[in-house]
Amino acid sequence: xxxxxxxxxxxxxxxxxxxxxxxxxxxxxxxxxxxxxxxxxxxxxxxxxxxxxxxxxxxxxxxxxxxxxxxxxxxxxxxxxxxxxxxxxxxxxxxxxxxxxxxxxxxxxxxxxxxxxxxxxxxxxxxxxxxxxxxxxxxxxxxxxxxxxxxxxxxxxxxxxxxxxxxxxxxxxxxxxxxxxxxxxxxxxxxxxxxxxxxxxxxxxxxxxxxxxxxxxxxxxxxxxxxxxxxxxxxxxxxxxxxxxxxxxxxxxxxxxxxxxxxxxxxxxxxxxxxxxxxxxxxxxxxxxxxxxxxxxxxxxxxxxxxxxxxxxxxxxxxxxxxxxxxxxxxxxxxxxxxxxxxxxxxxxxxx
Amino acid sequence: xxxxxxxxxxxxxxxxxxxxxxxxxxxxxxxxxxxxxxxxxxxxxxxxxxxxxxxxxxxxxxxxxxxxxxxxxxxxxxxxxxxxxxxxxxxxxxxxxxxxxxxxxxxxxxxxxxxxxxxxxxxxxxxxxxxxxxxxxxxxxxxxxxxxxxxxxxxxxxxxxxxxxxxxxxxxxxxxxxxxxxxxxxx
Numbered sequence: 001x002x003x004x005x006x007x008x009x010x011x012x013x014x015x016x017x018x019x020x021x022x023x024x025x026x027x028x029x030x031x032x033x034x035x036x037x038x039x040x041x042x043x044x045x046x047x048x049x050x051x052x053x054x055x056x057x058x059x060x061x062x063x064x065x066x067x068x069x070x071x072x073x074x075x076x077x078x079x080x081x082x083x084x085x086x087x088x089x090x091x092x093x094x095x096x097x098x099x100x101x102x103x104x105x106x107x108x109x110x111x112x113x114x115x116x117x118x119x120x121x122x123x124x125x126x127x128x129x130x131x132x133x134x135x136x137x138x139x140x141x142x143x144x145x146x147x148x149x150x151x152x153x154x155x156x157x158x159x160x161x162x163x164x165x166x167x168x169x170x171x172x173x174x175x176x177x178x179x180x181x182x183x184x185x186x187x188x189x190x191x192x193x194x195x196x197x198x199x200x201x202x203x204x205x206x207x208x209x210x211x212x213x214x215x216x217x218x219x220x221x222x223x224x225x226x227x228x229x230x231x232x233x234x235x236x237x238x239x240x241x242x243x244x245x246x247x248x249x250x251x252x253x254x255x256x257x258x259x260x261x262x263x264x265x266x267x268x269x270x271x272x273x274x275x276x277x278x279x280x281x282x283x284x285x286x287x288x289x290x291x292x293x294x295x296x297x298x299x300x301x302x303x304x305x306x307x308x309x310x311x312x313x314x315x316x317x318x319x320x321x322x323x324x325x326x327x328x329x330x331x332x333x334x335x336x337x338x339x340x341x342x343x344x345x346x347x348x349x350x351x352x
Numbered sequence: 353x354x355x356x357x358x359x360x361x362x363x364x365x366x367x368x369x370x371x372x373x374x375x376x377x378x379x380x381x382x383x384x385x386x387x388x389x390x391x392x393x394x395x396x397x398x399x400x401x402x403x404x405x406x407x408x409x410x411x412x413x414x415x416x417x418x419x420x421x422x423x424x425x426x427x428x429x430x431x432x433x434x435x436x437x438x439x440x441x442x443x444x445x446x447x448x449x450x451x452x453x454x455x456x457x458x459x460x461x462x463x464x465x466x467x468x469x470x471x472x473x474x475x476x477x478x479x480x481x482x483x484x485x486x487x488x489x490x491x492x493x494x495x496x497x498x499x500x501x502x503x504x505x506x507x508x509x510x511x512x513x514x515x516x517x518x519x520x521x522x523x524x525x526x527x528x529x530x531x532x533x534x535x536x537x538x539x
Contacts, residue, residue, distance in 0.1 A: 022523065029526040032480050032533060033499045035399045042387040045405065046380060049412050056413070174422055231420060 112251075112327055114314045115285060116303040117293040119278045131206070132198035134191035143184035143223050147177065154178035158226040160331070163246050166350035169343045172230050172244045179227035181249070189217045190259075204272055213267050216258025225249035230337070244337035246351070251292075251330055292332070294325060308349055317341050324348040378421040383412060386427055390434040393500040397438035397484065397492075399477045407437045431502060431510035435493045442481050483532035487525070494518065495525040 001009065009015050148154040151162045157180045192209035199206045231243030256264070269279035278295070285291050294314060296303050301318040316323040316336070322344045323336030335348045390411055395404035411433045419426065484492050490511065497507045498518070507522075508515040 025523070025526050025530075029495070029529060030499060032476070032529065033396060033495075035396060035477070038392075038395055038401055038404075040388045040391045042384045045387055045391070045408065046383050049383065049409055049416075052409065052413055053416055056417075174420075 112290045113312065114292050114294050114325055114327060114332075116296045116305075116314055116316075117278065117281045118298050118303075119275060119281075119295045131202065131204065132191075132194045133188065134194055135187075135189040137187045137189075139185045139187065141184065142186070143182045145179060145181045148180050149178075151176070151178060154180055154226055154228075157182070158224040160224065160226040160248055160250075162226075163228065163248065163333075163351040165246075165347040166352070168230070168244070169339060169347075172337065172339070174230060177229045177232050179229070181223050181225040181227075183223040183250075185219065185221045187217050187219045190214055206272060207270065210259075210263055210267055212263045213259045216256065218264075219255040219257075220252060221255070222252035223249060242337060244339065244347070245335070246347075247334040249332050251327065251332055292327070306345065308345075313345060313348060315341050315345060379416060382421040382426055386430050387412070389427075389500070389502065390430050393431060393434040393497060393502075394438040396500040397435065397481075397496050398441060399481065403441060404438070407434065407441060411437055427506070428509035428512075431497060431506060432493070435496050435500075435510070436489070439484070439489065439492055439496070443485050479533055479536050480529075482536055483529055486532050487528055491521070491525045491528055494521045495529060498522055 009019075146157075148157060155162050190209060190213050192214040195206060195209055226248050228246040229242040229244070259267075265283065268274075269282060282293055285293060294303075294316075296316065301316050303317070304315050306313050306315060311326055311328055314325045316325070321336060321338040322341040323334060324341075324344045324347075325332065325334045326348065327333070333348070333351075335344050335351075337344070339347075387408060391404050391408040394407035394411075395401060398404050398407070411430060414433065415421075415426070415430060419429065423429075484496075487495070493511060494507060494513075497510055498504075502510070504515050504518040507513075507518050513521070
């Protein structure tokens with residue numbers, strides 16, 4: 001109470017009576033609402049809540065993109081499920097435009113533009129079958145993904161600039177977290193015997209691997225990639241959904257020794273699990289050596305393209321958010337989050 | 353080919369998950385900070401420790417599914433959710449009957465306590481809960497938040513009202529509760 005108020009109160013019988021009355025009523029109410037003592041145990045309660053969160057998360061049906069990615073699949077194992085493996089392979093080698101010459105590596109894929117390829121998520125089988133298409137080698141080591149403490153370290157490790165939007169929309173705030181995927185080169189040498197053995201083991205029928213493909217090698221060169229994310233709570237017990245992600249990576253390249261474009265494309269797109277409509281669309285890509293197909297799940301997202309200052313942006317619109325992907329000067333950029341398409345485009349065009 | 357995964361979502365998820373394992377965890381920090389208040393609010397309404405713990409757990413689970421622990425509204429939301437959830441419980445006839453049967457006597461009291469006093473106290477708590485059920489939602493909420501130990505500012509934040517109005521609402525709520533209890537006692 002301020003000194004002046006205290007002075008007034010000390011000399012005012014009416015205020016004192018009012019205070020006494022209010023205090024008495026509060027005391028009576030306090031008596032009515034009294035409950036026996038109870039010492040809460042937050043640490044024990046936290047254990048119970050975290051267990052519930054984990055149970056809920058485990059019981060949650062997979063989201064459409066998780067069915068694609070197969071959350072239980074180690075990301076560096078030799079080819080994931082047939083559907084995912086072949087989709088990835090098809091995306092990469094759909095650009096094989098130059099006939100490979102035996103023993104000589106040729107640059108067969110280096111994307112400079114993107115195209116949306118609508119696919120139906122339900123047409124992918126949800127099998128966990130693992131097929132082994134051949135020998136995988138990393139030169140010298142497999143790529144690693146790691147969290148990075150700050151922007152300076154992220155820049156140093158990736159060699160990519162830290163991108164900052166001119167302004168952040170409402171709802172996007174908080175500290176930025178960084179992730180870096182290292183640069184790496186890998187090769188896959190097709191091996192019919194290994195594929196057949198893994199198919200028998202998995203109980204899956206696969207067609208014969210063409211002689212031209214058996215023994216040929218694809219060399220894939222990718223990364224580094226740099227990721228900036230806003231809105232991560234840091235909770236270890238939930239699937240994180242950032243409010244904004246800005247990602248960039250140098251374009252991957254594919255070199256081939258042996259198999260031709262047509263042979264690789266025909267073979268991989270005919271593998272079990274590849275929906276016919278997806279295969280047809282990838283085959284129909286006009287300039288496959290420089291075009292990176294971006295699969296878009298039908299019914300979950302729509303796309304449109306916008307060209308601003310000579311750069312073509314692929315805008316992806318979904319119920320929960322939006323994203324933009326574009327290629328510029330040998331780098332693939334992606335911006336996405338729980339935002340509107342206009343907000344995403346504003347961020348994409350204002351990065352510096 | 354596998355190298356393609358370096359820029360596929362598979363790998364994008366990996367650093368996110370790894371980053372999220374930093375400590376201290378904001379949700380854990382929020383939980384440890386707010387749980388005593390949340391469970392105290394529920395307990396003040398329900399006068400039943402297991403039921404209060406259940407309500408507090410559900411409140412935090414709901415929060416976890418929907419909000420960021422870094423949100424400025426986190427504390428206010430938790431307090432409001434606790435009081436409204438607990439009031440909903442005492443308004444549920446079936447659960448209320450079960451609870452009153454189970455907790456007519458307070459098991460936390462020492463066995464040597466006077467049985468007559470225990471019965472009397474349990475009976476009074478039942479009457480107060482019945483009175484609370486008949487109060488308007490906001491009236492009951494302001495009362496229970498304040499008597500759970502929240503400051504006027506915290507009550508105002510939780511109920512999204514002006515701090516200057518809390519005192520007036522509280523006086524009216526106290527008056528309304530006493531009238532309801534008296535009505536129940538005299539009927």
